Amino acid sequence: MFTYLGNLLKIGRGDFTLDPHIVVYYVTMQCNLNCAYCEDFGSRRNHLVTPAPPLEDAKRILKVIRTGVDRLWLTGGEPLMHPQLLELLQYARQDLKFQEISLITNGTLLGNVVARSDSGEAISTHEGIASPLTRNDMLLYLNNLIISLDSVDPQALNMVSVPDAYAETVIANVQEVASLQKEHNFKLILNAVITPETLPSMDRLLAFCTENDIRISFSPQAVNNLPRYDLVTSKEYRAFIEKVVEIKKQGAPILGSYNYFKALLDQIPYECYPTLVPRILPDGWLAYPCRPMEKADDEQGGRAVNLLSVDTWEEAWRIAKHKYGEAPTSCVSCFQQCYAEPSLMQAHPFEHLKEMIRGDHLTTYAPG
Amino acid sequence: MNINSNNRDSVETCQVLIIGGGVAGLSAGLHLAERGLKPLILEADEMFIGGRLAGSETIQVGGHSFRLEHGMHGIWSGYRNLQAMLARHNLRPVFVPAQEENWIYKRGPLVRMAPVGSRIRRSFIPPPFHYLRLFLSMRFLLMLDPRDWASLFNVWAGLIMAVGIDPFAENQPMEGLTLGDMTKRWSPAIKSLFLGLARNGLSSHPDEVSISGFIAFLRFYTLMRRDAWMFTYLPNDGGTSVCEPLAEKIKQLGGGVRLGSRVKRVDRRDEKWLVEWETAEGKESALVDHVVLATDPNNAKKILSASIGEEVDKLFFPRALSNAIIRLWFDAKPRKTSEAGIFTGDFIIHNYFWLDRLYDPYRRWARETGGSAIEAHVYGPPEVLAQPDATLLTRAIDDVQQAFPELRGHRVGQHLQRNAEVHTLPEVGAKDAWLGTVTPWKNLFCAGDWVRHPAPAFFLERACLTGIEAANAVLEGRGLERLALIEYLSPEPFVAWIEKLMKRGRAKRRARKLGK
Numbered sequence: 001m002f003t004y005l006g007n008l009l010k011i012g013r014g015d016f017t018l019d020p021h022i023v024v025y026y027v028t029m030q031c032n033l034n035c036a037y038c039e040d041f042g043s044r045r046n047h048l049v050t051p052a053p054p055l056e057d058a059k060r061i062l063k064v065i066r067t068g069v070d071r072l073w074l075t076g077g078e079p080l081m082h083p084q085l086l087e088l089l090q091y092a093r094q095d096l097k098f099q100e101i102s103l104i105t106n107g108t109l110l111g112n113v114v115a116r117s118d119s120g121e122a123i124s125t126h127e128g129i130a131s132p133l134t135r136n137d138m139l140l141y142l143n144n145l146i147i148s149l150d151s152v153d154p155q156a157l158n159m160v161s162v163p164d165a166y167a168e169t170v171i172a173n174v175q176e177v178a179s180l181q182k183e184h185n186f187k188l189i190l191n192a193v194i195t196p197e198t199l200p201s202m203d204r205l206l207a208f209c210t211e212n213d214i215r216i217s218f219s220p221q222a223v224n225n226l227p228r229y230d231l232v233t234s235k236e237y238r239a240f241i242e243k244v245v246e247i248k249k250q251g252a253p254i255l256g257s258y259n260y261f262k263a264l265l266d267q268i269p270y271e272c273y274p275t276l277v278p279r280i281l282p283d284g285w286l287a288y289p290c291r292p293m294e295k296a297d298d299e300q301g302g303r304a305v306n307l308l309s310v311d312t313w314e315e316a317w318r319i320a321k322h323k324y325g326e327a328p329t330s331c332v333s334c335f336q337q338c339y340a341e342p343s344l345m346q347a348h349p350f351e352h353l354k355e356m357i358r359g360d361h362l363t364t365y366a367p368g
Numbered sequence: 369m370n371i372n373s374n375n376r377d378s379v380e381t382c383q384v385l386i387i388g389g390g391v392a393g394l395s396a397g398l399h400l401a402e403r404g405l406k407p408l409i410l411e412a413d414e415m416f417i418g419g420r421l422a423g424s425e426t427i428q429v430g431g432h433s434f435r436l437e438h439g440m441h442g443i444w445s446g447y448r449n450l451q452a453m454l455a456r457h458n459l460r461p462v463f464v465p466a467q468e469e470n471w472i473y474k475r476g477p478l479v480r481m482a483p484v485g486s487r488i489r490r491s492f493i494p495p496p497f498h499y500l501r502l503f504l505s506m507r508f509l510l511m512l513d514p515r516d517w518a519s520l521f522n523v524w525a526g527l528i529m530a531v532g533i534d535p536f537a538e539n540q541p542m543e544g545l546t547l548g549d550m551t552k553r554w555s556p557a558i559k560s561l562f563l564g565l566a567r568n569g570l571s572s573h574p575d576e577v578s579i580s581g582f583i584a585f586l587r588f589y590t591l592m593r594r595d596a597w598m599f600t601y602l603p604n605d606g607g608t609s610v611c612e613p614l615a616e617k618i619k620q621l622g623g624g625v626r627l628g629s630r631v632k633r634v635d636r637r638d639e640k641w642l643v644e645w646e647t648a649e650g651k652e653s654a655l656v657d658h659v660v661l662a663t664d665p666n667n668a669k670k671i672l673s674a675s676i677g678e679e680v681d682k683l684f685f686p687r688a689l690s691n692a693i694i695r696l697w698f699d700a701k702p703r704k705t706s707e708a709g710i711f712t713g714d715f716i717i718h719n720y721f722w723l724d725r726l727y728d729p730y731r732r733w734a735r736e737t738g739g740s741a742i743e744a745h746v747y748g749p750p751e752v753l754a755q756p757d758a759t760l761l762t763r764a765i766d767d768v769q770q771a772f773p774e775l776r777g778h779r780v781g782q783h784l785q786r787n788a789e790v791h792t793l794p795e796v797g798a799k800d801a802w803l804g805t806v807t808p809w810k811n812l813f814c815a816g817d818w819v820r821h822p823a824p825a826f827f828l829e830r831a832c833l834t835g836i837e838a839a840n841a842v843l844e845g846r847g848l849e850r851l852a853l854i855e856y857l858s859p860e861p862f863v864a865w866i867e868k869l870m871k872r873g874r875a876k877r878r879a880r881k882l883g884k
Contacts, residue, residue, distance in 0.1 A: 225462070226455035233852035266857060269445040269595045271490075296462035298603055299731035325725075330486075331465035332445055332598045 068313025390419020395835025423607020470709030532870025684797030
């Protein structure tokens with residue numbers, strides 16, 4: 001909250017280099033799925049990406065992050081493929097005392113129902129994580145568990161992300177985890193990527209969330225950093241977003257500010273403040289000033305500094321600025337949900353207040 | 369990158385011939401090629417594809433190479449179809465966000481400077497009054513004198529008039545009225561700011577700019593939405609960033625590109641069109657079902673006149689203008705300033721861009737050397753552009769050094785580039801005389817930023833939009849499905865309400881006149 005208010009004051013003063021709300025740490029780039037819309041990871045790229053760092057390095061990276069930020073998202077790849085995720089979470093919560101920790105997973109490795117392929121093999125060798133006992137321990141350290149689930153229709157899931165054989169497993173895992181929310185004091189959030197393939201079954205997904213007391217957020221599939229053309233030019237997409245807004249007003253458990261949905265509906269440009277949600281790659285590199293610019297690897301940004309080589313967050317940021325110059329104070333270069341919502345919420349305090357009254361904080365809004 | 373399909377095969381197999389390889393022609397070519405047709409693009413330039421967005425030759429400054437181009441372009445938030453097209457084919461680079469635009473104003477010996485861009489796009493006051501946010505900035509107030517305050521009513525009356533008329537959608541030529549007439553009673557500083565905007569947007573002297581073009585320009589870029597003035601820059605010259613990858617994609621999809629092909633005539637032969645062009649090797653021709661004419665207005669008129677005759681003289685073609693681009697290299701950096709801005713008042717240059725903050729090769733060079741490089745545009749008047757190179761360059765250097773005196777004595781390189789008369793001066797013509805994408809001649813379509821279309825789009829976006837529309841016309845002619853366009857954003861609610869009232873008032877006045 002103090003960061004939010006501090007940033008509001010900064011905006012009022014005309015200073016748009018905002019302090020981070022959350023840091024996203026990519027625990028690993030390894031993944032066990034090949035989502036059609038994923039432009040970053042996927043098991044087809046596992047041999048190309050650096051493996052997860054040793055636990056001690058990961059802990060050191062979190063320690064540096066903690067010197068500047070008190071809210072943490074852990075993501076991947078598939079973070080549950082990190083062999084020591086539980087220890088890392090424990091360290092973040094108990095030793096570093098992060099105020100809020102969120103984990104983003106595809107849900108395949110979460111439950112006691114271990115997904116199996118047609119030949120009967122488990123989809124992952126990390127059954128330790130998948131065991132209910134370990135999972136429940138993990139939930140103790142989390143404020144938000146965010147599961148990427150794009151549909152409850154196995155056929156639609158099969159088309160975009162989860163192979164047929166695992167679809168029902170994921171859905172069962174989600175249902176089971178949902179039932180643990182009160183007991184373990186965490187929020188379960190689904191994040192659904194809207195694609196032309198998943199759009200027809202979105203209504204069923206919404207109903208599933210309502211039945212199981214699950215919050216849900218939506219992001220349109222992005223191609224080359226913009227919402228997919230054949231999605232945004234379709235009447236069905238427009239009708240769905242309008243419907244989402246309508247049922248959100250009626251109290252459905254939908255995350256997202258109205259400004260965000262307006263942006264989704266008409267692709268209204270918004271000022272992105274990339275410094276609000278910095279991203280750290282598994283081996284400690286700070287993606288400066290944001291992930292799209294880091295990936296472009298041109299003169300605007302890149303892997304500016306490794307957190308393993310510095311002591312504080314401030315020092316890391318100083319080195320990055322020295323290398324690439326000041327981060328843009330506002331940007332309309334791309335449309336990415338994970339940057340859009342924090343920027344919109346920061347720029348519209350009344351919207352933020354409304355969402356807070358509903359019981360949802362800004363940090364739960366951009367799980368992409 | 370060699371993008372030339374230099375063989376006869378591409379001519380033999382082509383189904384649609386596109387004349388002109390600028391953004392309009394490339395957009396048409398891409399949309400046709402992705403639907404399985406085999407378009408062939410004929411570009412007159414011997415070396416580079418892209419027209420006004422093309423890259424150009426490379427020059428050496430202090431042992432470093434820099435690629436030239438027609439001139440810096442902004443990619444505005446309203447360029448929705450251009451951005452969507454690039455993204456759909458994974459060709460959209462990560463753009464460089466615009467941070468601030470300065471207004472530099474000189475009257476007599478005094479040079480003053482104020483940030484304006486971010487004040488307008490971030491204004492908390494809804495349009496059309498969002499410009500009032502500027503009056504909360506001390507640096508802006510220092511640019512004004514008492515006459516500016518006295519003429520504020522006239523300024524707002526002009527702006528409100530612009531809200532009430534949509535020249536493109538209503539096809540309102542507003543003949544005989546110029547920007548000079550509209551701003552006659554405005555005070556020097558405010559007038560200078562808006563004329564500076566017009567200079568940058570429309571590249572012409574106020575007395576030459578039609579009111580319809582200026583109003584359409586204001587409405588698209590700033591008047592109806594605050595976020596309309598949000599934009600980015602390409603990370604490199606237009607050829608490298610956009611046009612060459614686009615041409616390559618068209619070729620991958622089965623289309624062709626022929627450089628150095630100057631089309632002379634398009635003649636009707638039964639149900640087909642015979643297109644004749646000249647190359648360095650001699651004359652060539654092709655008989656095709658469909659032709660898309662996607663050149664600048666001057667060349668379009670020339671080709672049509674040669675082919676169709678007197679009928680073309682009755683048509684309306686917006687003028688195309690020349691300009692000059694000056695690039696200067698320094699071995700030091702200027703004091704803290706915005707990356708771009710406009711020059712108004714007693715300067716000959718009209719805008720500037722610090723290339724070392726925008727383009728990758730310049731950024732790299734600046735990081736290695738500690739230097740800086742600026743690009744300035746001169747849009748006229750003709751008597752200024754007629755000056756010898758040395759004079760024009762000297763005056764431009766003097767202008768830059770007046771605005772950034774700390775760079776005196778640090779210049780290490782300079783380059784003057786004169787662009788031919790290809791820059792469209794946006795104007796609205798009478799509907800029956802102004803060519804749209806669908807022309808009076810069956811299966812001959814037009815595309816370009818000078819072509820009639822009700823959409824509010826300008827320049828690169830209009831070129832892209834009409835290119836897609838020309839492709840759609842070809843697709844429909846062949847019984848294929850059209851490609852959907854991305855719609856433009858509606859005006860913000862308050863200005864939309866004013867627009868509605870104004871239009872209602874105009875309709876009543878018209879009805880009263882008719883009644884009399």
